[in-house]
Amino acid sequence: MTIFSNAMLGPDGPTWPGRPCAVADRTSDLLMNLADLGVCRRRSVAWTQSTGRLILDIVADPGRKSTVLAIVTAVMVVGLWACSEPSPEPLIEQLHSIRSDVREKAAAKLVLYGESVVDRLIEEGHSDYIRVRFEVARLLGRIKDPRGAPTLIRLLEDDSFNVAQYAAWGLGELRAPDAVPALLLHLETPSKGFRAQIITALGRCYDDTIHADLRDTLVAVVNMRLQDPTPKVRIAALQSARRLGYVGMSPALIRLSRDPSAEVRHVAVQALGQAGAGLVPRSPGPLQGQDRTNVVEALKAALDEPYQSIRTKAVRSIEQIGAPEVTASLRRLLSEGTEEDQREARRVLEGLGASQ
Secondary structure, X not given: OHHHXXXXXXXXXXXEOOEOOOHHHHHHHHHHHHHHOOOOOOOOHHHHHHHHHHHHHHHOOOOOOOHHHHHHHHHHHHHHHHOOOOOOHHHHHHOOOOOXXXXXXXXXXXXXXXXXXXXXXXXXXXXXXXHHHHHHHHHHHHHOOHHHHHHHHHHOOOOOHHHHHHHHHHHHHHOOHHHHHHHHOOOOOOOHHHHHHHHHHHHHHOOHHHHHHXXXXXXXXXXXXXXXXXXXXXXXXHHHHHHOOOOOOHHHHHHHOOOOOHHHHHHHHHHHHHHHHOOOOOOOOOOOHHHHHHHHHHHHHHOOOOOHHHHHHHHHHHHXXXXXXXXXXXXXXXXXXXXXXXXXXHHHHHHOOOOO
């Protein structure tokens, strides 16, 4: 260890001529040099400085008999700890594997590298292999670094719908406002999964401060997709409708509360409560007049749902709106319903002051 080549061992430990107890400074310099030489993939000034202070404390303690050995050990341990993160390149190479389990394990490890691998993933986004582009789209969405947005926008045009679908999903995860115009170009895709992710991403990427001129267009697009023939697209549209405040969508929500798909009905009944009470961002406020009456009637009908989860959602939506006109139906549920029905109905009736 050349760090001690000029040291003089005094009664209080090693010093350099003219610089008593300078071991900490020299140690910090050594650790920083390791980073500069590329031994460590990351540099942290904080840990080098704190290590120097720790070693300074050791040197200043005359009770220590093996100060030099302690310092050498500290340098080696901290240096090994700081340099322990391996290069991501072998994992990047594994993304090319034809075995999906190998790619998935590599991707799970690459996520831990975070933003430091984004540039390499962007490069791999131009790969000739669909499987690599697929993993890149997924990873960029999971890491959520804004630098990945242009690559994900480009991958919306990928020949593989699987890649394009995950590109749309990734843009939604990034909440990338620049992606909205590109997403609008793919509304008519024949892929159900891709179409659902496009609709979801539109809601997540929309930003009033950037897309004010597109708001009416987006509301119309989402409203139209509430009628999509594919249930998962209708659910995606309901989720995006929430982010747009359900503006002008009450009739569509009521219709979906009677949808053939139980999953759609579940989300729609929840949406009725949110829309009726005006509890979502960009909402104009609680519904009034006939719109409110129609929503309450739809929720009252949902109390007769065969599925417990939907009945529970209906009761809670009624609670959100505060609808005393449904008292009779809630009392019936209290007397004839399941244990969960009774518990939910009792709570709401108490809240409405109609428990007796």
